[in-house]
Amino acid sequence: xxxxxxxxxxxxxxxxxxxxxxxxxxxxxxxxxxxxxxxxxxxxxxxxxxxxxxxxxxxxxxxxxxxxxxxxxxxxxxxxxxxxxxxxxxxxxxxxxxxxxxxxxxxxxxxxxxxxxxxxxxxxxxxxxxxxxxxxxxxxxxxxxxxxxxxxxxxxxxxxxxxxxxxxxxxxxxxxxxxxxxxxxxxxxxxxxxxxxxxxxxxxxxxxxxxxxxxxxxxxxxxxxxxxxxxxxxxxxxxxxxxxxxxxxxxxxxxxxxxxxxxxxxxxxxxxxxxxxxxxxxxxxxxxxxxxxxxxxxxxxxxxxxxxxxxxxxxxxxxxxxxxxxxxxxxxxxxxxxxxxxxxxxxxxxxxxxxxxxxxxxxxxxxxxxxxxxxxxxxxxxxxxxxxxxxxxxxxxxxxx
Numbered sequence: 001x002x003x004x005x006x007x008x009x010x011x012x013x014x015x016x017x018x019x020x021x022x023x024x025x026x027x028x029x030x031x032x033x034x035x036x037x038x039x040x041x042x043x044x045x046x047x048x049x050x051x052x053x054x055x056x057x058x059x060x061x062x063x064x065x066x067x068x069x070x071x072x073x074x075x076x077x078x079x080x081x082x083x084x085x086x087x088x089x090x091x092x093x094x095x096x097x098x099x100x101x102x103x104x105x106x107x108x109x110x111x112x113x114x115x116x117x118x119x120x121x122x123x124x125x126x127x128x129x130x131x132x133x134x135x136x137x138x139x140x141x142x143x144x145x146x147x148x149x150x151x152x153x154x155x156x157x158x159x160x161x162x163x164x165x166x167x168x169x170x171x172x173x174x175x176x177x178x179x180x181x182x183x184x185x186x187x188x189x190x191x192x193x194x195x196x197x198x199x200x201x202x203x204x205x206x207x208x209x210x211x212x213x214x215x216x217x218x219x220x221x222x223x224x225x226x227x228x229x230x231x232x233x234x235x236x237x238x239x240x241x242x243x244x245x246x247x248x249x250x251x252x253x254x255x256x257x258x259x260x261x262x263x264x265x266x267x268x269x270x271x272x273x274x275x276x277x278x279x280x281x282x283x284x285x286x287x288x289x290x291x292x293x294x295x296x297x298x299x300x301x302x303x304x305x306x307x308x309x310x311x312x313x314x315x316x317x318x319x320x321x322x323x324x325x326x327x328x329x330x331x332x333x334x335x336x337x338x339x340x341x342x343x344x345x346x347x348x349x350x351x352x353x354x355x356x357x358x359x360x361x362x363x364x365x366x367x368x369x370x371x372x373x374x375x376x377x378x379x380x381x382x383x384x385x386x387x388x389x390x391x392x393x394x395x396x397x398x399x400x401x
């Protein structure tokens with residue numbers, strides 16, 4: 001069975017890529033992602049909330065970009081982020097991978113009802129795991145029950161279903177450093193290839209099939225399936241189908257490249273063992289993230305992608321409906337995107353991404369006419385307020401009076 005380029009290296013820094021609550025996660029922020037209650041005193045502007053990410057939040061810098069058909073607005077707080085900067089986008093990779101899979105479904109190259117076994121025979125077997133029972137739709141919406149390989153350093157257990165999407169459970173950086181300059185490469189123990197990541201996952205018993213439980217393993221498998229179906233790595237397929245057609249000149253899949261493309265700023269992670277001191281993790285090997293979280297992008301490109309995805313430029317109507325179908329997850333997650341209903345009645349769609357040194361969140365209205373992304377150049381806030389401030393930013397942006 002050919003292996004895709006999605007090689008997951010043993011020397012990587014990851015808070016992992018994902019939903020947000022956990023270090024490596026899904027790209028969605030922890031248990032608060034879908035809360036409809038907002039902080040009592042909602043800020044009157046995005047600028048006020050952005051400033052709170054820096055002080056008292058402790059991010060070195062924060063930035064946002066709002067985009068409509070008529071205009072765009074870029075704001076920053078702190079210093080160290082420019083509009084054109086490239087940064088690691090973590091689990092927003094999943095939205096791109098899901099888009100490629102849905103395009104292949106629209107073309108009849110695969111069906112979302114296909115089993116994993118039909119594309120990767122014999123791979124998902126053992127310890128109660130059975131690829132003959134899992135569909136591509138299960139992988140896309142995280143209802144496969146497969147153990148998240150990024151949690152393999154913890155005590156084996158059957159993963160429970162979180163109350164809301166949680167970030168990929170992450171790998172903690174092991175190197176030390178400071179915010180004043182680059183740190184030595186962070187060395188982590190992680191599966192060396194996509195195949196090894198899957199084998200790590202299936203060495204653990206699965207959770208219940210059909211129940212939502214965010215797992216990076218799902219998207220590593222989808223990367224393998226894209227290569228099996230097309231004969232090309234998922235990154236090449238995404239370049240041909242999404243990145244090039246949309247002119248996303250700041251977006252790339254780095255493979256084994258440890259440096260960020262220019263222009264870029266610095267990225268910092270907090271070392272719990274160092275009293276929360278920031279250390280520079282700008283250079284890291286992203287291969288362990290693979291199809292679950294290796295993407296590099298810019299705020300402009302993320303907004304452009306969100307607009308094109310939701311307004312139907314990338315998917316036919318039937319596949320777009322599939323993308324936004326959350327019935328099986330009780331409103332928590334679609335196929336590579338998730339909704340958040342705001343206090344003003346608007347529901348926005350998008351994803352978040354967390355990887356060592358970076359946190360980013362995208363959101364857009366269902367028609368794609370109003371897209372919004374924000375980022376910080378670290379993966380956590382010193383005061384633990386990221387979840388609350390993310391919600392406040394979305395409220396301030398989309399519920400302006």
